Amino acid sequence: MARGEGRPEGTAALEALMGRRLGRQCLYTPSCRLALYVALRHWCGPGGRVLMSSVNDDVIFFVVLAAGLRPVQAPLDPVDGSIDVAAVPEETWRGLSAVITTNLYGNPDPVAALRARCDAAGIPLIEDAAHAIGSRLPDGRAVGTVGDAAAFSLSKHVGAKTGGFLAFAEPGLRPELTALRDALLEPAALGSEALYAVRPYAEAGVRGLRLVRAAHLALRLLGAEERQEIRMPLRAGELRRAVAAAPGLDPFESWVRVDMHPYRVAPGRVRLRRTARLLGDLDRRLALHRAGTAALLRSRWGSGHGEPGAGGTRTQPLFRVPLLVSDRDAAIAALARRHITVGYLYDPPLDVYAAGNDPDSSAAFTDPSPLPRPAAWFARHALPVDPCRADEVLRVLDGLPITPVRPPAAVTRDGAAEGSGGGG
């Protein structure tokens, strides 16, 4: 079946449910990364420049490149990895064609300030709300309702391991965005649905049934066991050829599909049924995330973040709580010994990642951040903890010879601007 024939049937109910939550139009996509790609292709002409965060999934970096756009790395706040709007140089604003927020781990980016800057520059604001499905801004608005478009992932809080939404304000855009999405879809394949159906069993580690090898094979085929390191290999030579062929997903397939090979496969009935059940349970899950977030931030390990509820906002139902610790590797190792896996690490920042693999032309793929130290410090010290396992995590951390840390003066905006030492 040719690309574009496999339209997702049965997604209307999911779109209506999410649409009611957000008060925005919602278009189902097989993944958040595809929603972002659709948004970038619709709102930005190829050849443009997009301000984004360097502490982000590398997949998103490749999505931006696939859309024929050049990533421009923003200065970040070292406390939560959000974009430091005031530190973005004026000349950077003049050359941009869009801004993408990350809302890292569920902490909202300062979208009111970003919205104002984007409006002044006449460019779109695109919210990546993958980690922030239940997060709210200080004024009470939901993350994902401020930008021209927002992309949600149903693989995070919802736990469906498939699916996403593109949210947008204008009902009149639906036919065009639907056509754009449909042209990118691959048909639902029986094998892909079957793999999806066995995935929970594969992940449960069915040792007793002697299915471990089959389970790992299934995960590899799903793209869930592809990374040896935090960052995937960049493959600079191949990437340069792909960039020359942009825009288009096909040249970037091997990068964009990492962790989720069926990222653009139209959903079959198994996927949709499981997604509907899990999305219906979202409020209960958000309550668990919120309670765990409060417990972690109340502990001494959350001291770098201030009190939950500070500034009149409620505790966010964070997807992960980025505790700031003195020795992150020691914490990860100790947690692994208790079978608690720490994922969603984004270290090093994307500009360092891109340069490290291509020292001859360090700015070949992205404009580096003008203030790299806050991002590097946050990327090195953030321990993204699943709030649903807050009690276990706190027990492990409390038994370790490591400490909570706060960003030192050297990596705050002023200190970084003076170029003083890195701070550990």
Ligand SMILES: Cc1ncc(COP(=O)(O)O)c(C=O)c1O
């Ligand atoms: C910040 C961020 N945005 C987008 C995505 C992509 O989500 P999906 O896997 O649904 O494509 C991820 C995936 O982990 C992510 O971490």
